[in-house]
Amino acid sequence: MTMPVRRMSRPTGGTRRPFDLRATALFFAVLALALCVLGFAARTAASAAERRPVWVAVLCLLAVSAALALRRRRRRLSPARTAQRAAAALEEAAHTALEELEAPAPVAPAAFVPRQAGAAGPDLSSPAGLHAPDTVDYGALDPDAFEQAVAALCERDGCTAVEVVGGAGDLGADVLAVAPDGRRLVVQCKRYGDANRVGSQDLQRFGGTCYTVHEADVAVLVTTSDFTAPAVEYAEQCGILCLNRAALDAWSDGTGPAPWMLVDVSGPC
Numbered sequence: 001m002t003m004p005v006r007r008m009s010r011p012t013g014g015t016r017r018p019f020d021l022r023a024t025a026l027f028f029a030v031l032a033l034a035l036c037v038l039g040f041a042a043r044t045a046a047s048a049a050e051r052r053p054v055w056v057a058v059l060c061l062l063a064v065s066a067a068l069a070l071r072r073r074r075r076r077l078s079p080a081r082t083a084q085r086a087a088a089a090l091e092e093a094a095h096t097a098l099e100e101l102e103a104p105a106p107v108a109p110a111a112f113v114p115r116q117a118g119a120a121g122p123d124l125s126s127p128a129g130l131h132a133p134d135t136v137d138y139g140a141l142d143p144d145a146f147e148q149a150v151a152a153l154c155e156r157d158g159c160t161a162v163e164v165v166g167g168a169g170d171l172g173a174d175v176l177a178v179a180p181d182g183r184r185l186v187v188q189c190k191r192y193g194d195a196n197r198v199g200s201q202d203l204q205r206f207g208g209t210c211y212t213v214h215e216a217d218v219a220v221l222v223t224t225s226d227f228t229a230p231a232v233e234y235a236e237q238c239g240i241l242c243l244n245r246a247a248l249d250a251w252s253d254g255t256g257p258a259p260w261m262l263v264d265v266s267g268p269c
Contacts, residue, residue, distance in 0.1 A: 183217035
């Protein structure tokens with residue numbers, strides 16, 4: 001008698017897949033690429049937020065509006081109401097961006113104050129004119145503002161044809177004017193710190209052009225600092241008037257004379 005043989009079935013749920021090195025490496029490569037893309041996107045977003053904060057805010061509002069729309073869509077809310085609210089948020093963001101772009105730039109305070117009423121010289125209160133200060137911290141001005149301030153002093157005290165010509169290629173002249181007595185005035189301005197005095201080389205460069213090139217009758221070098229002894233000696237030889245900070249302040253507040261009043265006769269070296 002033949003006995004039936006019972007076949008044993010293999011368990012199907014307990015088998016394990018063999019380790020695949022290629023698939024594992026591909027998975028980690030894709031993961032690393034995704035992390036790099038996310039990092040680059042985050043860095044780009046941060047850089048954009050620094051350069052264009054207004055537009056980033058607009059995009060964030062749009063993203064929030066879209067998220068709210070999707071959420072309400074899942075809750076089966078009215079699509080028309082969601083669109084209305086998204087449009088309102090977009091309009092508010094656009095208004096905010098326009099206000100930010102159209103905001104006027106801050107206006108820097110004026111470097112000088114107009115002269116007091118009744119002071120000598122023409123009226124300098126018009127925008128086209130120069131502003132002659134009564135009391136100014138000349139050491140706090142930048143070089144361009146210092147030249148403007150000296151020109152304003154010349155015009156305040158009766159000079160005509162006052163012109164600021166300082167800059168590249170000025171050949172040593174920063175301010176040109178005609179003194180009240182008709183002499184041609186040539187001024188070089190040195191806005192130096194207290195520890196940096198005007199040296200003889202500065203005087204030599206100015207002395208080489210003030211008479212021969214600019215045809216000065218009165219040559220003045222004015223500074224917010226002081227002069228070295230060799231510079232003063234050279235200036236005396238060439239007939240150049242040296243105006244240090246103390247003399248400049250005296251000229252400015254009216255306790256000292258204008259520089260052209262200190263020079264009777266001047267000539268080239």
